Amino acid sequence: DQQVKQNSPSLSVQEGRISILNCDYTNSMFDYFLWYKKYPAEGPTFLISISSIKDKNEDGRFTVFLNKSAKHLSLHIVPSQPGDSAVYFCAATLFGNEKLTFGTGTRLTIIP
């Protein structure tokens, strides 16, 4: 049972435009969400996170939005750059839980 879902396996975006990656979750107890970025032949690296007490968190070109009622979060990248081409994983966790539940990933390709 996939508790964290990324329904778009891939996404292509023109350089300079906005990239929007989506993630849905089913467990309403999740209260902390993270996005990771993974290049080929490397491990995932942390990108940005958000607590359930917020609905938005921004870090430079990256913004994560959380809609608790819809159990949905999204990652916005503006403007998109070629170096953003990677696989993006969303992840979720419960308060006090050491483990993360990851989504299936979305491969983002930025077209120059």
Add this chain to the structure above:
Amino acid sequence: DVKVTQSSRYLVKRTGEKVFLECVQDMDHENMFWYRQDPGLGLRLIYFSYDVKMKEKGDIPEGYSVSREKKERFSLILESASTNQTSMYLCASSYPRGRETQYFGPGTRLLVL
């Protein structure tokens, strides 16, 4: 910077072989994790350790075991490798309490023939 290293980047093994994957972290993290990454399935947790000699099963522990004799080292063992264990294996570490991010190693791509 946190550094998580894995003993091999690529491994080729035969069905039935015993396989050891090793992971070392240098940040004195209490928590260490083993995941496998497969296309369309994302990252799935195999085992988790929150202290030396302590371990907890993840979502897919069947066919795997782990060992944590020292805080900085966490080993994943495939007792008898099978072709369905061909995958990318990722190790991660973190501080406790679940609020901290996990830091990943570069991964080991294992092919079981």
